[in-house]
Amino acid sequence: MKAYKLHGPKSLENFKLSDYDEPTVHDHEVKIQVKAVSLNFRDWALANGWFGYPGEKLPFIPFSDAAGVVTEVGSSVTTLQVGDRVAANFFPDWHDGSFSAAKTARSLGGSTDGVLAEYVTFPENSVAKVPDSFSFAEAAAFPCAGVTAWHSLVVQAQLKPTDTVLLQGTGGVSIFGLQIAKLMGAQVIITSSSEEKLTQAREMGADLVINYKETPNWDEQVRALTQGQGVDYVLEVAGQMARSVKALKAGGSIFQIGAVGGPNDEAPNLGMVPINTQRIQGIYVGSTQMLTDMLHAFDRNQLKPVISKTFDFDQAKEALAYMGSGSHFGKIVVQVG
Amino acid sequence: MKAYKLHGPKSLENFKLSDYDEPTVHDHEVKIQVKAVSLNFRDWALANGWFGYPGEKLPFIPFSDAAGVVTEVGSSVTTLQVGDRVAANFFPDWHDGSFSAAKTARSLGGSTDGVLAEYVTFPENSVAKVPDSFSFAEAAAFPCAGVTAWHSLVVQAQLKPTDTVLLQGTGGVSIFGLQIAKLMGAQVIITSSSEEKLTQAREMGADLVINYKETPNWDEQVRALTQGQGVDYVLEVAGQMARSVKALKAGGSIFQIGAVGGPNDEAPNLGMVPINTQRIQGIYVGSTQMLTDMLHAFDRNQLKPVISKTFDFDQAKEALAYMGSGSHFGKIVVQVG
Amino acid sequence: MKAYKLHGPKSLENFKLSDYDEPTVHDHEVKIQVKAVSLNFRDWALANGWFGYPGEKLPFIPFSDAAGVVTEVGSSVTTLQVGDRVAANFFPDWHDGSFSAAKTARSLGGSTDGVLAEYVTFPENSVAKVPDSFSFAEAAAFPCAGVTAWHSLVVQAQLKPTDTVLLQGTGGVSIFGLQIAKLMGAQVIITSSSEEKLTQAREMGADLVINYKETPNWDEQVRALTQGQGVDYVLEVAGQMARSVKALKAGGSIFQIGAVGGPNDEAPNLGMVPINTQRIQGIYVGSTQMLTDMLHAFDRNQLKPVISKTFDFDQAKEALAYMGSGSHFGKIVVQVG
């Protein structure tokens, strides 16, 4: 089969397509013919050598988000059969329940092989069935960015129609966050440097928008838009914790996502966190159960993931470069099979 | 001032309008000129002598749900001022936090004087400010039925977009439940004996409907509509616990509302409750904080309470009779001031 | 290997010891040499044909609770190795997270083969490591009764030191409940028909005791002992729901355990459940994670399960008869290997 591998030293140049043996299924595993994968900023950062996982073994198959068709099932598999349409969870070992370090030790396309290949194998419990209403490209959009937003807003925040959510930019996590927040009756404030993207966000239901190029002190603008109170929740994906704390309501929570803190972020002042009873909650994607729930909720409510652009399998490098350009609105997809 | 009082022995005949002294405010209280009140089934049952509260003192002012204007504030009041538009909470002593017997010992128009009067006084903490978007009639619709649905679906269930809710009939609690459930992205199944009401419910967003006159075994129909699984939540307002348990998903919850179990209800079989890990949760209206939250959520999302019919102050008996006829869809309101 | 099987028609006579082939491990499974098993009332009821599971296939290996040593690991197993001391979870498919019907479809010694055998195999995720401080007999005591009490009081009730718990009798669930409740600083009221057992319970920390033979209206005695308020939680194992509801505080919860409602139990009156905001919550054992947590908590706090009596492998029928006699205090164990 054909697959990409990222070779050392990590760089876009060492991101190479070759032929490999197809993987074999263990008793409790399924084999999946990959139909589509989606990209996350993490994939770009990994490919460019910005960071690595402890015990990294090069080369490895990159990318974490895939959807495809089951082509073989192991002898112990009971819940899936050949022909089922499925999406793989970001963590092959976090099926259910709350976070643990052990469940998140292996993540696809990072600390273990990923999905940018024609065939992959996964434990039965680490894949979710895909409702018929989604194409493979759409299904592949959910695992990392979608589950991160779902884990934050549904599982942790248990969003209520009285809440206001701040979303930063129009990348995958933020756009999924917008869809979830509006689905649950919450109010949304979203930021972008592009008027065009802000218009798109408004069309998707965003209640209030801030152009952070024109309003660099966007935290003050958030307070102005909320009668001085601030927001109940921030999906902090921008490495802007210092401003996010200032934009947060007393009693509110920041979901801190992504370990890649850019060098321009000033150190947050946590001095008022106790008196304001605020919470900073780290979020690291989520479980197969969350992925399953999210697919079900979006299907039932006729919501689709927003796909910014789709590339062919042999254009995976171009897809990465597009991610690096930051011009996307929603998800970037590579068609595989 | 003019006010109704229910005299003993309790009956519609002993529901009388007279002149009384206006109440005086204590330091922490506000005086409210009542503009509108709404009715609940409890008011009809109380007026007809179906039940009474321990230590009942006749005569008392009936009805629990009112909205009006603050005309005087006590010397210790800090959060309200003359002219504020407010709605009163069902329990004058349950301001916030979780249920306790002490907080719910006094309920308006039952174990203490109610609101069917031109002027009433309440502790500052037991009234909620009313957003400008609501008329007084609309604001008066929320306290008992609205807060009951909010307490069940938002506070207890913490509804998620993967949930399915079963609503029984088209009375106040069920219609508020429909609005809340759809606002939060959940699926709704609703029952009625009237095709016309089912059509109205569909127009408000109900996903699936059951005419229980045509389908008396509505619990079986609920299972059929949910791939055999049953629903996640039931707002049990019909005294049909036996069927409600059968319509409930394994792992689901029934919110049991109202102590008035009709004589036709068969005893529920709780034998499978453990294996199905089901929950029966009693609900008894809620707190001022819940009322405040609900008004805020409905205002922000341009939702209005559904008012079936409005009566004048001197038609309060006719309003009660209309409640007894069961022909309403949503709330019944009496204009007072 | 030697194993017992329950043959049809189900009766103590058809509970037979024979030789069978040893089971073989799949990739994600471990093979365990069983050292000890414990009994639950369910085993007695099943063996006597009181009930059966849907799709029951006779004969099957009975009993659900086992501890032993790993003697072989499948090729995909990563967290266990040969020589590890482990206990098996009641549900082989409920590893983690919240209840679902699918996770609880298979239960050991009922709807699938159990553990009264020299060797058994289980998925890696369905066994818990046993701390060194426990003997195999002690470890075998936890899975069904212990996890049921843990799930109720720790996971669902999230017991606080202000709570009062009512325990019915001195069987396995109640004695584990006593240990957990006292460990978490709660107050315990326990009932029994035996003064000797009540004395034992007091020595283990029970704060208040009721002899229900001398005080058949034990619900009234519970209220008297709690200043008229009732208890926060009941572990309802006695099929006495009617009295349990009366003994429950407004705002309290009954954990309903076991589907075997005796014919003498009167139908509970749920009429006041709403006004009292009470909860009835079915409980059906729990997950491998709960078992792991409980073993850890008991180990760390130097708590041991209470073992009433131990039998040899060839005395398994006598052990069942002893269970039927009701004279035990805590758990009954059969030594296997």
Place this chain on the structure above:
Amino acid sequence: MKAYKLHGPKSLENFKLSDYDEPTVHDHEVKIQVKAVSLNFRDWALANGWFGYPGEKLPFIPFSDAAGVVTEVGSSVTTLQVGDRVAANFFPDWHDGSFSAAKTARSLGGSTDGVLAEYVTFPENSVAKVPDSFSFAEAAAFPCAGVTAWHSLVVQAQLKPTDTVLLQGTGGVSIFGLQIAKLMGAQVIITSSSEEKLTQAREMGADLVINYKETPNWDEQVRALTQGQGVDYVLEVAGQMARSVKALKAGGSIFQIGAVGGPNDEAPNLGMVPINTQRIQGIYVGSTQMLTDMLHAFDRNQLKPVISKTFDFDQAKEALAYMGSGSHFGKIVVQVG
């Protein structure tokens, strides 16, 4: 009556005892003859002018924690009577329910008058009844430090017997934290610079101790004592967030208490918070309900607050100086009446 007031500019010298008129009760208030007050580090910092509250009005009566006897009740008071023994809550407006900025705007002895006076008045809902087992000195120890620890460990953490808690030093919050954690079956690691205090902590049940003078890298020692995992919870009272994050388990929570970050604390590195799914949760004392619950739990379990030293009313300055010396273990009390 006699009362202390803190005059401007704030300093220990401007902390003066004088005669004032007794306060008068409003309808919903009670008048309390103060019998004992306790000190918190905040009182020392305020008296020394380290910080002030927005809108501070000098002079004001300092100190927040008092216990005494009700000597008069307002006309609307229903739950208290003359002669009742009570303790006042830190926030007069946070009676119940979850945090809000409005409920915490007024705090005793800071943004409003405090309790270092012979008589004080409070709203009925802002005082808790004191069980007979506590002296006034003991009762006065609870409000600020005790409720802070209770809010953190019981309300927020919902502590389980599998948890490990890290406590920093032996001040009021930490020693209450030790008592609560052990009461609930959790494991405790405590730090101090004094072997004598560590010995005292061990005698009170601390499982593991660290002398941070001998082991300045105490975060590494915490990891070593927890098999490399870190602790589930930290009560962060030391302004040592950088090390606290390192000592925290993946999935764990830091309760950040007190806004007074010492100048020596390095900025915490939050870069791994997402991958470790950690939480930083600000805590700002708590509600009257929490105070009531804590008094009940300690009474029922025969626990007493630890009082380091007691001073007479005219020695309040010496009591403050003793607080500044840092030589206390537990609480410092001033007898008033």
